[in-house]
Amino acid sequence: MTEWEVYAVKYADRNARTRKDSFIFDDNHDAPHAMDYFVWLLRCGDTVILVDTGYDVKEAQERQRPILMDPREALKPFALLPDDITTVIVTHLHYDHAGGLYMFPNATLHLQAAEMAFATGPCMCHDTLRAPFTAGHVCEAVQRLYAGKVVFHDGDAQVTDGVTVHCIGGHSRGLQCVRVRTRAGWLVLASDAAHYYENAIARKPFPIVVDVQDMLDGFDTLDRLASMRKLIIPGHDPLVMQHFPEAFAPHIRRLDAVPERSLTV
Numbered sequence: 001m002t003e004w005e006v007y008a009v010k011y012a013d014r015n016a017r018t019r020k021d022s023f024i025f026d027d028n029h030d031a032p033h034a035m036d037y038f039v040w041l042l043r044c045g046d047t048v049i050l051v052d053t054g055y056d057v058k059e060a061q062e063r064q065r066p067i068l069m070d071p072r073e074a075l076k077p078f079a080l081l082p083d084d085i086t087t088v089i090v091t092h093l094h095y096d097h098a099g100g101l102y103m104f105p106n107a108t109l110h111l112q113a114a115e116m117a118f119a120t121g122p123c124m125c126h127d128t129l130r131a132p133f134t135a136g137h138v139c140e141a142v143q144r145l146y147a148g149k150v151v152f153h154d155g156d157a158q159v160t161d162g163v164t165v166h167c168i169g170g171h172s173r174g175l176q177c178v179r180v181r182t183r184a185g186w187l188v189l190a191s192d193a194a195h196y197y198e199n200a201i202a203r204k205p206f207p208i209v210v211d212v213q214d215m216l217d218g219f220d221t222l223d224r225l226a227s228m229r230k231l232i233i234p235g236h237d238p239l240v241m242q243h244f245p246e247a248f249a250p251h252i253r254r255l256d257a258v259p260e261r262s263l264t265v
Helices: 057-063 113-119 135-146 197-201 212-225 239-243
Strands: 005-014 035-044 047-051 087-089 108-112 150-153 157-160 163-167 176-182 185-191 232-234 249-254
Touching (some): 005 176, 005 239, 047 157, 108 113, 108 135, 108 163, 113 135, 113 150, 135 150, 176 212, 185 212, 197 212, 197 232, 232 239, 239 249
Parallel strands (some): 047 087, 108 150
Antiparallel strands (some): 005 249, 035 047, 157 163, 163 176, 176 185
Protein backbone atom coordinates (compact mmCIF):
# COMPACT_ATOMS: atom_id res chain seq x y z
CA MET A 1 0.00 0.00 0.00
CA THR A 2 1.70 3.16 -1.26
CA GLU A 3 2.18 6.05 1.15
CA TRP A 4 3.30 9.45 -0.11
CA GLU A 5 5.26 12.32 1.35
CA VAL A 6 3.50 15.64 0.74
CA TYR A 7 5.14 19.07 0.69
CA ALA A 8 3.79 22.62 0.42
CA VAL A 9 6.19 24.87 -1.48
CA LYS A 10 5.55 28.59 -1.04
CA TYR A 11 6.60 30.80 -3.94
CA ALA A 12 4.64 34.04 -3.36
CA ASP A 13 2.50 35.98 -0.92
CA ARG A 14 0.17 38.96 -1.05
CA ASN A 15 -0.40 40.93 2.12
CA ALA A 16 -2.28 43.99 0.85
CA ARG A 17 -5.65 42.28 1.22
CA THR A 18 -8.60 42.49 3.60
CA ARG A 19 -11.18 39.95 4.76
CA LYS A 20 -13.68 41.10 2.13
CA ASP A 21 -11.26 39.59 -0.41
CA SER A 22 -11.51 36.19 1.30
CA PHE A 23 -15.06 35.78 2.61
CA ILE A 24 -18.57 36.58 1.45
CA PHE A 25 -20.74 38.34 4.08
CA ASP A 26 -17.89 38.76 6.57
CA ASP A 27 -18.67 41.16 9.42
CA ASN A 28 -15.06 42.30 9.79
CA HIS A 29 -14.61 43.06 6.11
CA ASP A 30 -11.88 45.69 6.35
CA ALA A 31 -9.43 43.77 8.59
CA PRO A 32 -6.11 42.74 6.97
CA HIS A 33 -6.03 39.22 5.58
CA ALA A 34 -2.84 37.92 3.96
CA MET A 35 -2.60 35.22 1.29
CA ASP A 36 0.18 32.74 0.51
CA TYR A 37 0.72 31.00 -2.82
CA PHE A 38 1.86 27.38 -3.04
CA VAL A 39 2.61 24.51 -5.32
CA TRP A 40 2.62 21.03 -3.82
CA LEU A 41 4.97 18.10 -4.33
CA LEU A 42 4.08 14.46 -3.76
CA ARG A 43 6.99 12.04 -3.38
CA CYS A 44 7.21 8.26 -3.03
CA GLY A 45 10.73 6.92 -3.46
CA ASP A 46 11.99 8.24 -6.78
CA THR A 47 8.49 9.03 -8.04
CA VAL A 48 7.28 12.62 -7.82
CA ILE A 49 4.02 14.33 -8.79
CA LEU A 50 3.67 18.09 -8.92
CA VAL A 51 0.31 19.60 -8.03
CA ASP A 52 -0.09 22.94 -9.81
CA THR A 53 2.72 25.08 -11.17
CA GLY A 54 2.38 28.62 -9.83
CA TYR A 55 3.12 31.58 -12.09
CA ASP A 56 6.20 33.39 -13.36
CA VAL A 57 7.78 36.84 -13.16
CA LYS A 58 6.05 38.03 -16.34
CA GLU A 59 2.63 37.16 -14.95
CA ALA A 60 3.60 38.72 -11.62
CA GLN A 61 4.45 41.99 -13.34
CA GLU A 62 1.32 42.05 -15.48
CA ARG A 63 -0.97 41.39 -12.51
CA GLN A 64 1.14 43.45 -10.08
CA ARG A 65 1.38 40.44 -7.77
CA PRO A 66 5.10 39.86 -7.24
CA ILE A 67 6.50 36.40 -6.56
CA LEU A 68 9.17 35.60 -4.00
CA MET A 69 10.84 33.07 -6.30
CA ASP A 70 10.31 31.31 -9.58
CA PRO A 71 8.52 27.99 -8.94
CA ARG A 72 11.42 26.15 -10.60
CA GLU A 73 13.79 27.75 -8.13
CA ALA A 74 11.43 26.92 -5.27
CA LEU A 75 11.68 23.20 -6.15
CA LYS A 76 15.49 23.10 -6.23
CA PRO A 77 15.87 21.93 -2.60
CA PHE A 78 14.39 18.62 -3.77
CA ALA A 79 17.24 18.29 -6.29
CA LEU A 80 14.65 18.35 -9.07
CA LEU A 81 15.07 19.90 -12.49
CA PRO A 82 11.97 20.98 -14.44
CA ASP A 83 12.55 18.20 -16.97
CA ASP A 84 12.36 15.64 -14.14
CA ILE A 85 8.67 16.37 -13.60
CA THR A 86 6.62 14.00 -15.74
CA THR A 87 3.23 14.26 -13.99
CA VAL A 88 1.41 17.47 -13.06
CA ILE A 89 -2.05 17.49 -11.51
CA VAL A 90 -3.69 20.78 -12.48
CA THR A 91 -6.36 21.60 -9.91
CA HIS A 92 -7.74 24.31 -12.20
CA LEU A 93 -6.53 26.70 -14.89
CA HIS A 94 -6.46 30.00 -12.98
CA TYR A 95 -3.25 31.99 -13.49
CA ASP A 96 -1.72 31.20 -10.09
CA HIS A 97 -2.18 27.45 -10.51
CA ALA A 98 -1.47 26.96 -14.22
CA GLY A 99 0.81 29.90 -14.99
CA GLY A 100 3.91 27.70 -15.02
CA LEU A 101 2.72 24.81 -17.18
CA TYR A 102 5.31 25.66 -19.82
CA MET A 103 8.07 25.31 -17.21
CA PHE A 104 7.60 21.53 -17.11
CA PRO A 105 7.70 20.46 -20.77
CA ASN A 106 7.94 16.72 -20.11
CA ALA A 107 4.87 16.57 -17.89
CA THR A 108 1.57 14.94 -18.67
CA LEU A 109 -1.26 17.03 -17.21
CA HIS A 110 -4.16 15.58 -15.23
CA LEU A 111 -7.15 17.90 -15.59
CA GLN A 112 -10.90 17.75 -15.22
CA ALA A 113 -12.64 17.80 -18.60
CA ALA A 114 -15.08 20.33 -17.14
CA GLU A 115 -12.25 22.77 -16.49
CA MET A 116 -10.96 22.71 -20.05
CA ALA A 117 -14.52 23.14 -21.34
CA PHE A 118 -15.07 26.06 -18.97
CA ALA A 119 -11.80 27.84 -19.77
CA THR A 120 -12.33 27.56 -23.54
CA GLY A 121 -16.11 27.96 -23.70
CA PRO A 122 -18.70 30.73 -23.87
CA CYS A 123 -18.42 31.54 -20.15
CA MET A 124 -15.14 33.27 -21.01
CA CYS A 125 -17.15 35.95 -22.83
CA HIS A 126 -17.80 37.43 -19.37
CA ASP A 127 -15.00 39.65 -18.02
CA THR A 128 -15.70 38.62 -14.42
CA LEU A 129 -15.37 34.90 -15.12
CA ARG A 130 -12.39 35.39 -17.41
CA ALA A 131 -10.39 37.53 -14.99
CA PRO A 132 -8.58 34.75 -13.07
CA PHE A 133 -7.50 33.07 -16.32
CA THR A 134 -4.70 34.05 -18.68
CA ALA A 135 -5.14 33.09 -22.32
CA GLY A 136 -1.53 31.94 -22.74
CA HIS A 137 -1.84 29.46 -19.87
CA VAL A 138 -5.02 27.97 -21.31
CA CYS A 139 -3.37 27.78 -24.74
CA GLU A 140 -0.44 25.93 -23.18
CA ALA A 141 -2.88 23.34 -21.83
CA VAL A 142 -4.46 23.03 -25.29
CA GLN A 143 -1.04 22.63 -26.91
CA ARG A 144 -0.18 19.94 -24.38
CA LEU A 145 -3.45 18.23 -25.31
CA TYR A 146 -2.50 18.16 -28.98
CA ALA A 147 0.90 16.76 -28.00
CA GLY A 148 -0.86 13.82 -26.35
CA LYS A 149 0.07 14.94 -22.84
CA VAL A 150 -3.28 15.57 -21.15
CA VAL A 151 -5.29 13.00 -19.21
CA PHE A 152 -8.86 14.16 -18.65
CA HIS A 153 -10.92 13.11 -15.66
CA ASP A 154 -14.67 13.33 -15.22
CA GLY A 155 -15.35 13.57 -11.49
CA ASP A 156 -13.55 11.10 -9.20
CA ALA A 157 -10.51 9.31 -10.62
CA GLN A 158 -7.28 7.60 -9.61
CA VAL A 159 -4.04 9.12 -10.88
CA THR A 160 -1.88 6.37 -9.36
CA ASP A 161 -1.90 4.17 -6.28
CA GLY A 162 -2.67 6.38 -3.29
CA VAL A 163 -3.46 9.53 -5.31
CA THR A 164 -6.99 10.40 -6.46
CA VAL A 165 -8.67 13.53 -7.81
CA HIS A 166 -12.22 14.71 -7.13
CA CYS A 167 -14.13 17.38 -9.03
CA ILE A 168 -15.62 19.96 -6.67
CA GLY A 169 -16.23 23.04 -8.82
CA GLY A 170 -17.56 26.14 -7.10
CA HIS A 171 -14.55 28.42 -7.46
CA SER A 172 -14.02 27.30 -11.05
CA ARG A 173 -16.22 24.91 -13.00
CA GLY A 174 -13.72 22.06 -13.08
CA LEU A 175 -11.78 22.67 -9.87
CA GLN A 176 -10.49 19.40 -8.42
CA CYS A 177 -8.97 18.55 -5.06
CA VAL A 178 -6.27 15.89 -4.62
CA ARG A 179 -6.55 13.07 -2.07
CA VAL A 180 -3.27 11.45 -1.02
CA ARG A 181 -2.58 8.41 1.15
CA THR A 182 0.09 9.30 3.71
CA ARG A 183 1.53 7.91 6.93
CA ALA A 184 -0.94 10.12 8.80
CA GLY A 185 -3.97 8.97 6.82
CA TRP A 186 -5.82 10.37 3.82
CA LEU A 187 -4.68 13.96 3.25
CA VAL A 188 -6.61 16.30 0.96
CA LEU A 189 -4.99 19.14 -0.94
CA ALA A 190 -8.03 21.37 -1.21
CA SER A 191 -6.43 23.87 -3.56
CA ASP A 192 -9.07 26.56 -4.05
CA ALA A 193 -11.96 24.42 -2.82
CA ALA A 194 -10.91 26.11 0.43
CA HIS A 195 -8.49 29.01 0.14
CA TYR A 196 -8.33 29.23 3.93
CA TYR A 197 -9.09 26.93 6.85
CA GLU A 198 -11.84 29.39 7.75
CA ASN A 199 -13.59 28.96 4.41
CA ALA A 200 -14.07 25.25 5.07
CA ILE A 201 -14.49 25.17 8.85
CA ALA A 202 -16.90 28.13 9.12
CA ARG A 203 -18.54 27.37 5.75
CA LYS A 204 -17.75 30.85 4.42
CA PRO A 205 -17.62 31.03 0.61
CA PHE A 206 -14.73 32.71 -1.16
CA PRO A 207 -15.80 35.71 -3.31
CA ILE A 208 -14.43 34.39 -6.62
CA VAL A 209 -17.08 31.79 -7.28
CA VAL A 210 -18.93 30.32 -10.26
CA ASP A 211 -21.45 28.27 -8.24
CA VAL A 212 -21.96 28.99 -4.54
CA GLN A 213 -23.82 25.74 -3.88
CA ASP A 214 -21.00 23.70 -5.40
CA MET A 215 -18.53 25.58 -3.23
CA LEU A 216 -20.56 24.96 -0.06
CA ASP A 217 -21.14 21.30 -0.95
CA GLY A 218 -17.41 21.06 -1.61
CA PHE A 219 -16.61 21.83 2.01
CA ASP A 220 -18.57 18.69 2.94
CA THR A 221 -16.68 16.73 0.29
CA LEU A 222 -13.34 17.77 1.78
CA ASP A 223 -14.48 16.53 5.20
CA ARG A 224 -15.60 13.24 3.68
CA LEU A 225 -12.38 12.61 1.80
CA ALA A 226 -9.90 13.42 4.57
CA SER A 227 -9.16 11.02 7.43
CA MET A 228 -9.49 13.99 9.78
CA ARG A 229 -10.10 17.71 9.37
CA LYS A 230 -6.49 18.50 10.27
CA LEU A 231 -5.45 16.74 7.07
CA ILE A 232 -7.40 19.15 4.85
CA ILE A 233 -4.80 21.55 3.43
CA PRO A 234 -6.19 24.87 2.17
CA GLY A 235 -4.81 26.42 -0.98
CA HIS A 236 -3.64 29.83 0.23
CA ASP A 237 -3.65 29.99 4.02
CA PRO A 238 -0.50 31.41 5.70
CA LEU A 239 -1.34 29.20 8.69
CA VAL A 240 0.01 26.24 6.72
CA MET A 241 3.50 27.68 7.26
CA GLN A 242 2.84 27.74 11.01
CA HIS A 243 1.07 24.40 11.43
CA PHE A 244 3.57 22.14 9.69
CA PRO A 245 7.32 21.51 10.11
CA GLU A 246 9.95 23.02 7.83
CA ALA A 247 11.58 20.65 5.38
CA PHE A 248 14.63 21.25 3.16
CA ALA A 249 14.28 25.06 3.15
CA PRO A 250 12.38 27.87 4.93
CA HIS A 251 9.76 28.09 2.16
CA ILE A 252 8.86 24.37 2.30
CA ARG A 253 6.61 22.56 4.78
CA ARG A 254 6.06 18.81 5.12
CA LEU A 255 2.34 18.08 5.35
CA ASP A 256 2.07 14.33 5.92
CA ALA A 257 1.96 14.63 9.71
CA VAL A 258 -0.97 15.66 11.89
CA PRO A 259 -0.38 19.26 13.05
CA GLU A 260 -0.46 19.88 16.75
CA ARG A 261 -2.15 23.27 16.51
CA SER A 262 -5.93 23.55 16.75
CA LEU A 263 -7.70 24.40 13.49
CA THR A 264 -10.73 26.01 15.07
CA VAL A 265 -11.65 29.48 13.80
